[in-house]
Amino acid sequence: MINPELFARIARRVESFRNAMIDMQVKLCALPAIAPSSGGEGEGKKAEFLFTHLSQNGFHDVQMIKAPDLDAPDGFRPNILARYKGKSQARTIWVMTHMDIVPPGEVSLWRGNPYKAWIEKGRVHGRGVEDNQQDMVASLFAVKAFQAEGLLPACDIGIALVADEETGSRKGIDYVLKQTDAFRKNDLIIVPDAGNETGTLIEVAEKSLLWLKIKTMGRQAHGSTPEKGINSFKAASFLITELEKLYTIFNAGDPLFDPPISTFEPTKKEANVPNINTIPGEDIFYMDNRILPCYRVPEVQKKMREIADAIEKSHGVKITFEEEQNAPAAPPTPAEAAVVLALKHAILDVYGKEARPAGIGGGTVAALFRRNGFEAACWSKLDETAHQPNEYCIIDNMVGDAKVYAHVFLQE
Numbered sequence: 001m002i003n004p005e006l007f008a009r010i011a012r013r014v015e016s017f018r019n020a021m022i023d024m025q026v027k028l029c030a031l032p033a034i035a036p037s038s039g040g041e042g043e044g045k046k047a048e049f050l051f052t053h054l055s056q057n058g059f060h061d062v063q064m065i066k067a068p069d070l071d072a073p074d075g076f077r078p079n080i081l082a083r084y085k086g087k088s089q090a091r092t093i094w095v096m097t098h099m100d101i102v103p104p105g106e107v108s109l110w111r112g113n114p115y116k117a118w119i120e121k122g123r124v125h126g127r128g129v130e131d132n133q134q135d136m137v138a139s140l141f142a143v144k145a146f147q148a149e150g151l152l153p154a155c156d157i158g159i160a161l162v163a164d165e166e167t168g169s170r171k172g173i174d175y176v177l178k179q180t181d182a183f184r185k186n187d188l189i190i191v192p193d194a195g196n197e198t199g200t201l202i203e204v205a206e207k208s209l210l211w212l213k214i215k216t217m218g219r220q221a222h223g224s225t226p227e228k229g230i231n232s233f234k235a236a237s238f239l240i241t242e243l244e245k246l247y248t249i250f251n252a253g254d255p256l257f258d259p260p261i262s263t264f265e266p267t268k269k270e271a272n273v274p275n276i277n278t279i280p281g282e283d284i285f286y287m288d289n290r291i292l293p294c295y296r297v298p299e300v301q302k303k304m305r306e307i308a309d310a311i312e313k314s315h316g317v318k319i320t321f322e323e324e325q326n327a328p329a330a331p332p333t334p335a336e337a338a339v340v341l342a343l344k345h346a347i348l349d350v351y352g353k354e355a356r357p358a359g360i361g362g363g364t365v366a367a368l369f370r371r372n373g374f375e376a377a378c379w380s381k382l383d384e385t386a387h388q389p390n391e392y393c394i395i396d397n398m399v400g401d402a403k404v405y406a407h408v409f410l411q412e
C-alpha cells in the first residue's frame, strides 16, 4: 500500500520545511481574518496570500468561490479550491481547513501581540495558529514535499480553504457545496478541525443536539397561602425528576461515543421571584440534550411532551417547550470508511499510535459534508487551545501532521 523508502524521502523533505512552515504561520497571523459579524474585515487579505501561494506552488485549477456578503469590504467572502495532480484522477484526497479566526478576546490576557506570532518552547503562539492554521500549513507543505521530490501522489490532492467556519459556515463550505460539484462521493475528505493531544481521535460521528427552554406556568400567591396559587417551581421540579426517565427510555449505547449514551440534562435556571414569601407563578429552566444518531429528535420530543402532559394534569400547570437549538446529527461516516483507514495507517506510521474512530457530543463542520452524502473525517493532533488567549500550535504537531497527510497522499 505504501513504499517505505519513498515515504522516508517525503518525510525527510517535510522535516526540511520546518522553518518555512513557522514562517508561513507568522505571515498568516499578520493577516487576521475575523468575520465582519465579529467586527473584522473577513478573509480577503489572507485569501489573497494563500491564492498566490497555491498558484506559485504547482497547484492547478486554483479557483476562488465568492460567497456574497455585503458586510465584508469586498462584498464577498472568499473560498478557495485547488488541485494538485496525482497518478490517478479516479478520486481526490481533500484536506479542508478554514481561514477565519475568532477575535483575540481580552487582550491583557495575552503575553504578546496575537497578530505577531512568537515562538516559545517549541510552540508558535498567536491567534489562529492552532485553529486552523496548524493543519492548513501542514497540508500545504505536505504537497510541497511531493513537488520538491519530483514525486507524484497516488491520486489527485484537493486543498479547500474556506471562510466563515467560526460563525456558521453559511458563507463558507455550505456555500461551496451548493455552488460546485468539485467533491465526489468516493473522494477522501479530511477536516483537521478537531482531535486530541495524542493524535489518536478520528471523529466520524456526532450526537444530535437539542437545547430547550422549558416554561412552567402556575399561579402566583402569598407564601402563607399556597392553596390560593399553583407553585410553578415545585411543578417544574417534579417535571425535572420525571424527565430523568428519558435515560431509561432512550437507553441505547454506542461505544463509538464517550459517554456512550444519550444525555438529557437540566442546566440553566432563570431566577423566579425575588423574595422568599411568594409562591412563584412562572418557572423557566433549560435542558441540554445530546442524542445518539440511532434516535430521531422528534421521537424524544414526543416523549418529553407526554411527560409534561402528565405533570400539567397532576399539578394544574401549563408547560411549554421552546427550541433554543435543534441540530439533528448528520449520518455518521462509517468506522471502516476509506478516509478513516487511510488516516489510521498514516497515524500509525508517523506517530506510532493506534488511532480510533469516535463520535463526539456536538456538531463539527464535517457534518455539512456528511449531510450531503460525503464521507468526511475530522482529525488533527492538537492541544485544543483554540479560541483561548496565547493560543499555540506545537511545531512538532504541525510537522508531524504534514507527514501524516504526505503518507495519505502516497497510499496507493
Ligand SMILES: [Zn+2]
Residues within 6 Å of the ligand: 098, 131, 132, 165, 193, 386
Ligand atoms: Zn476551527
